[in-house]
Every structure is written in C-alpha cells, then in structure tokens.
Amino acid sequence: MVEFPTLQFLQVLSEEEQNALAATPAHPAGLYALYASCVAGNLVEQLWNFAWPSAIALLHPSLLPVAVIGFFTKLVIIGGGPLIGKLMDHFPRVPSYICLNIVQAAAQLLSASMIIYAHSVPHSSTSSMLLRPWFIVLVLAGAVERLFGVATGVAMERDWVVLLAGINRPIALAKANAVLSRIDLLCEIAGASLFGVLLSKFDPVTCLKFAAGLMLCSLPIVVVLTWLTNKLSTGVLDRTKTSQTCCRTATGESLPEDDNIVDIGLEAIKHGWKEYIQQPVLPASLAYVLLYFNVVLTPGSLMTAFLTQRGLNPSIIGAFSGVCAFMGVAATFISANLVRQFGILKAGAVGLIFQASLLTLAVGVYWSGCLTQQSPLLFFLSLIVLSRLGHMSYDVVGAQILQTAIPSSKANIIGTTEVAVASLAESVMLGVAIVGNDTSQFGFLAMLSLLSVVGAAWMFCRWLLNPTDKQRSLFSFDPHF
Template sequence: MVRISGEAVELANEGSLPAQEVPQTSITRSQAVKLYISHALSTWNARGYEFATILFTASAYPDTLVAAAIRMTIVYFAMILFSSVVGRWVQKSPNRLRTLLATIFVNRASVLAGAFFWLLILSQEDLIGSEGRFSLAKNDTLKHILFVVAMSFGIIERLSASGNLISMERDWVVTVAAPSGRPYDLTHLNAVMRRIDLVCKLISPILISVVISALDSVRIGVVYTALTSMVSIPIEAISARRVWDDNPSLRVPKEVPPEGETPPLQSGTMSWRTQLRQYLHDSKMYFSTTVWIPSMALAMLYFNVITWRATFITYLINVGYSLNTITIARTIGSLFEISSTVATPRGVEYLGKSYRSVPQDEHESEVGLVSGEDSQSVRDTRTLVGLQRFGLWGFTWQVFNTAPVVVALFAITAPRVQDGGINVFASRMVDRAADYTLPAPPVGWSIVLFSFLAISRFGVWIYDLTTQQLTQTLVPSHQRSSFAGVETSMMNIVQLFAGGAAIAYPKTDQFVYLASASFVVVVLSWLMYASWVYRQRGHLVHWEKLGQGLFVGGR
C-alpha cells in the first residue's frame, strides 16, 4: 500500500502555479537544446574557474598550503552568509530573463576582473624568474593585497554562479517542464542538466590543465580562462533569450511571496542585525517545508572526504599513487556519475509504476501532486513515489559501496612502514632529506578502493537528482529559490566542518579517521532519509516484491 502524507500533497499543490496564471505549453526540442546550451556554458565556466583558482593559488604560493586554506575558508564563510540572500533575490525578482542575464554578466565580469589581478600576481619575478617576459618586481605586500582583491572577485563569481544555478534549476526548468510522463518532463530535464554539469566537471578542468601543461605557463591559463568566459557571454545570453521568447510560461511574471511572508529586500547596506533576521527567517522557512530532511541529508554528504577533492587527492599522492593512476580512477568515477543521469529517469519511472491508481482505502484517495483521479494526477503521484523509492535505492547503494572503500583505506594505510616499524609518513616529516622509500600500494586493495569508490558515485548522484526534483516539486513555487539559497548555505556549512576536520587531522596516516567519520555521516544521512520515506509511505520495502524489483524489467 502506498501512503503519501497530506502535508506532501498540500505542498505539492502549492508548488504549481494556478492553471489560469501559466499557459499550459510544453517545452519543445528546439527550446530544450537552447536551454541546455545556456546551462552548459555557465557550468563550463563555473567548473573551470573553480579548478583554475586552485592552480593559480598553488602557483602564487608554491611553498605553503596556508593561502589555499585561507581562500577556501573565506569563500565557504561568504557562501554561508550570502547564499540565502542570493536565493531570496532570485525569488523576489519577477522577470526571469533579467534575473538569469544578471547572474551571467556579473559572473563573467567577476571572472575577467579576477583574471586581471591573477595576472598581476603571477607576473612577479619570484614566480616567473627575472628573465620572464612582462615581469613585475617582487613585492610581497602588493602580492598579498592583489590576492585579497582576486579572492574578493572569486567570492562574487561563486555567488553569481550559485544564483545562476538557482534561477535555472529552481525556476526556469520547473516552469518549462512538460507534465509527468511526457517528453521533456521534469525528471528528463533534470537528468540532462545534471549530465551536462558532470561532463563539464570532468572535461573543463582537464582542458585547463592541458593548456597550462602544453604551454608551460600558468599565466597563459589565466588568459585562457578569461577568454573562455568572455567568448561564451553572447552565446549563453542569446540562447536564454530565445528560450524566454519562445516559451509563454517563462514570460509570465513569477509568483511573488505573500506580503509579510519574507522580510523586504532593502536598498543600500543592511545592518548585520537585519541580515541575521533575514537569514533566520529563511532558515525557519527551510525547516518548515516537508522536504527539509532529504535536503539536509544531501547537504550532510558534503562532509564526505572520500571524494575527488584536494584532501583525498593529496592523501593518494602521499601513499604512493601516481597522477596518471589518480586521473584514470577519477575519470572512471565520472563515467559512473554520468551514467546515473541516464539511469535515474528510467528508475523513477519503473519504481513508480507499482503505485495503485485505484484507491484501496480512504487513505489512498486523492493523493498526488494534483488532486483528483485523472490520468495526469496518477502519473504525478507515480513520479513522486518513484522519486522516493529510487532515491532510497541510490542512497542505499552508496552506503553499501562506501564500506569497502573505508576498509581498503585502512588496509592501504596500516602497512606503510619500513623495517623496524618506523612510520614512513612520520619519518618524512622529521627528516625530509632522508631517503625513505615508500612501498607501492597493494594492487588488490587498490582495485577494491577505486572500483567501489567509482561504483558508489553512481548512487550518490541518483540521490542528488531525486532529491533535487523532490524539492522542486514539494516546495511551494514562491519559496523554491529561497529554499535553494538556504540549502546551498547548509552545504557550505558542512564543507566548512569537513575542512576543519582535515585541519585537525592533517597527517596522511590520520586520513583513515576522516574516512571513518565520513562513513558514519553517510550512514546517519541515510537513516534520516529512510525515516522520512517511511513517514511518507508507511513502509520502506515491498518485501514480497523485493526479488522482482532487483532486476529492471523483471515483473
């Protein structure tokens, strides 16, 4: 028996604009392609600049990790403080096109300005040598000032990129999506948009690395990043404009939050008390929705250090893996991530089919995203059920495949000692000049580590996609963007805790403690989501259909 709480149904109804306000037109293939182009260019630049600033910082401060740590800490704090403000601004801006174009132009302007200051930093003699062309005199004070300015533009870039993503995912896509079960419905659009994001996440950083390596100049990488951002502006803006022109639903002014429901946006500089009140108000709204638990469970996953971030990559290098091995493993993992965007629409459809369209009792009548028993409301309800079930399936897949990864990390780290029981990592820290040969990581455990890590990423992005659609569907339309802003803030808070844990346990042989803590957080997140699904449906698994449900197509 399928149960969906009345609160979920009510919020689902509130999450759609009234029929008389929005023309019932479905997005066409041509419009979808233009939407994808605009999103692809935004994502390509955001992913590229995110990776490029890591390289620029490492080149500017080659002998220390302090600059990188300071930059990331400040960026996280800025995202925590201002993400909800950005989400509220997107929510209260009635013209969708102006909002999206504003995020595009601000983002590109911040990249160009930041690139200019990075060029000045990287042109100092101590970084390129006194014989370098267009070199500037070494001046540490000026270098630090320029770094702060470049970092400030980097914060603007991140906030504008976040605003662009919120506007696109929580407004444009939801508005133009076709009804459930039809071509270009919300599940299909979300899957393609996430596929674009993951492909850009894989290729854009690689291309920047290739440019820098081939020309042997980080400064050329700065120029390449700036030119890429500048060239993409007209294509991205024109694509978005044409989608807006061709789709009547987008041209309808957005639903503005009811008067008094959100604090007004004030012009000029707001006091910290006002900003705090607005942040607390948005947070209260976030936790009052029916989907804050799936959203928070997703945010908690950002604590996981067993992902392809700087901490994990540094650990792999320190235990003896080559950059080529790491690159290959990361690429394989990305392929699993991309494949999740293909599997999700099919999985949601399949697991939603078991919903009984004929009510079995009084609790099952008139449930769905739209009240009534017409075929569309049944499809909507099946989609909701499929999202809940397939999200749980993906999350469970991640938990079971993360456990072997942690075991492999212990097995790889524990024997990293030389004769006499001296820890190789500790010996290197004591005497870097001494020749401590690091034994090659065991092949068997390496296969376990990288294979299960790659497979686990399949489940991670299934859960990410299904949760995104749940929040798009079950959060009222006049709160979606504000909700997304708070959600982004929560993710950055968790990332900040993860960074703090890495600072507290910085040694290579201590990484297993971080990995163990990550697994515990993943399990706790799964328990949160599983309990939410149980409350929504009244059960987790149809045990009588378990064997049948393990195989797609088996009925």
C-alpha cells in the first residue's frame, strides 16, 4: 500500500503580522539611498526655482519676463511631457535617470550664465529685453530644465519608490511617499531661505555663481547615490519593465526609427494621452488635475498680490507662505496614518473633503465683506493654511493610488502626461486671472478655485462609491475597501 506524505497546512499570518509586513519596505537600504539622492537633487532644484525669478526681477520691475518664461515652460511640458515619458519607458532606469540629471544640470548652468551675463550689461526696457539673444537662450534653457526636472520627479515618485517600498506593502509605500513629499517641501523652504539670505548680503552675480557651484557639486553626488540605490536594492532597478522591451512600445510595435522627430513627438503625445485616458484610476488622476485649477486660494503669487493690495504687513504675508509649507510637511506625517486607519482610497476622499470644506468656509468669510478688518482677514488666511493639510494629504495618497494601479511599463508616460494635463489646467486659470487682473475680481477667481476643489472631491467620492471589478481587483489588499 502506497503512503502519501501528509499535506502540510500553509501558515496564515495574523493581523498583527500582516500589518507589520505591510509597513516593512521591500528594500529599506535602497530606499534610504533614494532619500539621500532626493535631498541632494531637490535642494539645488528648489534653490534654483527661487533664484532665477528673483534674479530676473532685479533686472526690471515688470513681471513680464518672468511670466513669459513660466508660460513657455508650461507649453513645453504640455507638448514634451508625453514624449520624454515614452522614451523613459523604453530605456533602462538608472542610465536614463542619470542622463536626465546631467541634462537638467547643464540647462541650469546655461540659465545661470545667461542671467549673470544680463546683470553685466546695461539694463534695457522690458520689451527690448524679450528680444535679446541671451533672453531667448534663457527661455529655452529654462524650459528644458523644467521638462527634465519633471521627468526625474515622475521617475522617482511613480516608478522607483514603488519598486523599493513594494507595491503590495501599502503602509510602507505610504510612508515612503510621505518622506519624498517631506523632502521636497523642506528643500523648498531651505533653498528659498538660503538664496534669500545670500541675496540680502551679496550682489546677484555672486549669488548666482554660488548657485552654479552648488549645481556642479551636487551632480556627482546624485549620480553616486543613484548607483548606490540600485546596488543596495540588489539590482531591482535593473529588472525589465513589465510588458515591454527596450525597443518596443507598450502595444508591441517597434519604435519609429525612420520617422522625423516631429512625427515621433506627435505619436508620443497621442500615445501618452491614449494611455492616460485608458488608465484604470482616471478619476483619481483627474481629481488631482482639478486641484491645479486652484491658483488663487493657495500661497502663490496671486494671493501675495491680493494681500499686498489689502495693505497687510509683508512679514505676515511671508509667514503665511512659510506656515503653508510647514502644513505640507505635517500632512506627510498625517497621510500615512490616514492610509493605516481608512485605507488608500478612503484616505484620499478624507483629504479632498477636508480641503473643500475649509475652502468653502474661507470663501464664505471673503464674501461676508468683513476682510477690511485685520482679524477676519487673518481668519481667512488661517482657513487656507489648514486646507493645505487636505491638499498635501491627497497629493501623497493620490500618488500611491496611481502607483498601485499603473504598471511600471507605463508609469513614466502616464505620469508625465498627467503633469502635462495639470500644467494645461494651471495655464488656463492663469489666463483667466490675466483677464480679471483687478483685485475687485478676486472673489470671482476665488469662487472658480473653490469650485475646482469641490469638483475634485465630488469626482473622487463618486468614483469611490461606484467601484468596478477592475478597481476591486487592484485594491484587493486594502482591508478598508
């Protein structure tokens, strides 16, 4: 008589063990190296984001040069985002990321050189400045710098961190996303503060030379840390992306080698928009895009101009921007707890509803007509400050939703296309603000901003209440869903 071996029962993890596993990154050492790389890269990037408009503004009191550079940059991101995302999806991660950083640093150095040259020649009127060769080069270099900066950010936030933290470890991924957002916000505060202090003590040319030196020093550090990230994660970044090879598209078609760059670019844009629209979590992404229509009820240039017209003390205006940034840092701590308590999807709804509720109160305070007094104005600003908790919470959680649902083979092209759509939304609202540029129209702009945030919350919650089978399958690990 033949005896069969006794079947062993598979051990089922307890709830505590499942939570511990969900909170443990797949490659913790590689994740720490990634954080260090982000600190080195983001500090220089955020310093430069503050440095170039400050240095340009010192050349002429008009805001037109800065506006022209910003607007053209958004156009390049809208058109070039899908193209560079497609290229990133067809090349190995580490070499392509290093190339992106090298090009971005070169564009920053070229921009710094052009501004230094501009400060060394006699000042001209704003209209003639726009036609100068150095300004044209600055516009082009600035657009390339932002485009490649966006690409490196998408690679880190939508692809690399998912592999290092683990797509099936939601708490660890939420914590990693929170740390990346925290690094970005802290670097923004540090970079702006550092260049601001330097600018108050030294002339602009000296400050720009310091910024250029910092760019040259940080680039090799970022390259080494990038290599170290892959080494400490046992080469997980070298793995082939799912459903693709390095020379074929996601649909299995060969890349068009014989077509000109225009045809390739148009095909990439069309492919990027197609993939973006077909993604399984499109409502979550559109909710993120809708938040970019809110260009008024944020600590941006329009709010600064409005508060200045109201005669508010400049120190209070500066404190408002600083506290909003620190609220963003606080939100990165809160988002991980929200994911643990409510799950990924419900945590996103909580953040959006919280932001929409507080901004509704803020707009109500504005329309009450009592902002002529300082106390109601400060209460109005406090509501906006608190709303940043909801905004940044969804920023972190929303990124994790897309990380979970989008395969690595399409992460870059969908991520860069999303940035392009968000840039389009922001440019549309800036166009409306240009038309209604009088402070008496601020209430109308505030109402449009509020409607965009409320629309984002409504769209996300409606999607959450009517899940599809695909959605249930993607988020089956979420115990709260």
